[in-house]
Amino acid sequence: MRIGELAERAGTTTRALRYYESRGLLPARRAVNGYRTYDEDDLRLLQQIRTLQDFGFDLEETRPFVDCLRAGHPAGDSCPASLEVYRRKLAELDVLIGQLDAVRTQVGAQLARAELEAQAELPGGPEPRCELTDN
Amino acid sequence: MRIGELAERAGTTTRALRYYESRGLLPARRAVNGYRTYDEDDLRLLQQIRTLQDFGFDLEETRPFVDCLRAGHPAGDSCPASLEVYRRKLAELDVLIGQLDAVRTQVGAQLARAELEAQAELPGGPEPRCELTDN
DNA sequence: GTAATCCTTGACGTCGGCGTCAAGGCAAGG
DNA sequence: CCTTGCCTTGACGCCGACGTCAAGGATTAC
Numbered sequence: 052m053r054i055g056e057l058a059e060r061a062g063t064t065t066r067a068l069r070y071y072e073s074r075g076l077l078p079a080r081r082a083v084n085g086y087r088t089y090d091e092d093d094l095r096l097l098q099q100i101r102t103l104q105d106f107g108f109d110l111e112e113t114r115p116f117v118d119c120l121r122a123g124h125p126a127g128d129s130c131p132a133s134l135e136v137y138r139r140k141l142a143e144l145d146v147l148i149g150q151l152d153a154v155r156t157q158v159g160a161q162l163a164r165a166e167l168e169a170q171a172e173l174p175g176g177p178e179p180r181c182e183l184t185d186n
Numbered sequence: 187m188r189i190g191e192l193a194e195r196a197g198t199t200t201r202a203l204r205y206y207e208s209r210g211l212l213p214a215r216r217a218v219n220g221y222r223t224y225d226e227d228d229l230r231l232l233q234q235i236r237t238l239q240d241f242g243f244d245l246e247e248t249r250p251f252v253d254c255l256r257a258g259h260p261a262g263d264s265c266p267a268s269l270e271v272y273r274r275k276l277a278e279l280d281v282l283i284g285q286l287d288a289v290r291t292q293v294g295a296q297l298a299r300a301e302l303e304a305q306a307e308l309p310g311g312p313e314p315r316c317e318l319t320d321n
Numbered sequence: 322g323t324a325a326t327c328c329t330t331g332a333c334g335t336c337g338g339c340g341t342c343a344a345g346g347c348a349a350g351g
Numbered sequence: 352c353c354t355t356g357c358c359t360t361g362a363c364g365c366c367g368a369c370g371t372c373a374a375g376g377a378t379t380a381c
Contacts, residue, residue, distance in 0.1 A: 148290065161272060
């Protein structure tokens with residue numbers, strides 16, 4: 052199949068495929084007329100790439116998986132190098148999620164505080180804090 | 187004070203300050219010789235910007251806070267526009283953290299599965315799955 | 322033959338927030 | 352006077368993963 056069909060079947064674009072090839076990730080055979088030619092195996096490699104991309108993996112991080120498949124293994128993650136990428140990614144995710152949780156907490160606290168202060172300002176001077184003050 | 191001192195006191199660079207000015211975020215007065223001149227208020231504005239940046243806010247998102255301070259309010263988040271930014275950011279964070287959690291779960295599962303399969307491959311053919319098979 | 326639809330390579334644009342020169346002006350110490 | 356160390360503007364570089372356009376060749380449909 053040619054580049055357009057592969058792109059469509061994988062849900063990506065021809066531009067992306069040419070980019071992958073320029074990075075040495077998904078080289079293509081060439082027909083006599085110079086057109087790129089792909090087969091079903093290439094589709095599988097491409098699907099592996101796209102799956103990992105959707106998970107937020109960098110393009111370079113997908114390379115071990117692609118190499119693994121190309122080496123004849125049943126799955127892209129059947130090789131130690133791929134597992135290492137998984138582990139690194141998990142560690143990165145844990146750090147990132149932790150940071151974002153911390154930020155979320157901080158921003159949430161800031162918002163709560165600022166809303167309280169705004170509340171205290173608006174209704175024409177400081178309000179009574181408690182009914183007991185009426186006594 | 188001049189740009190170098192302000193940058194140092196705020197823990198940033200002169201390049202960043204010039205960039206903020208180019209974005210209209212932190213304009214500077216000028217001395218007779220053309221040098222940028224800042225005061226303590228500018229330092230406060232800059233600190234507000236940096237705090238939010240550290241939280242992952244875009245520069246544009248810091249603008250309401252800076253405007254709020256410049257309008258004479260005691261805090262950058264004393265204005266409704268700032269609160270809106272807080273709320274939007276919280277919503278964005280929730281979505282992002284949710285996505286990252288989902289990815290973490292998926293990647294974790296993939297890793298566990300791939301490790302199991304690798305385990306089953308290595309020790310020379312499929313291993314006995316259970317001691318009961320010895321009977 | 323010609324229009325439509327593929328394909329090719331090459332090259333510049335995008336986005337954010339600056340980093341990093343380059344070329345030159347201004348002020349102060351020795 | 353000269354050096355040193357600030358400052359000025361301007362402009363290109365960076366990163367990742369492509370988008371988009373340009374100019375032209377190939378194939379197929381009619």
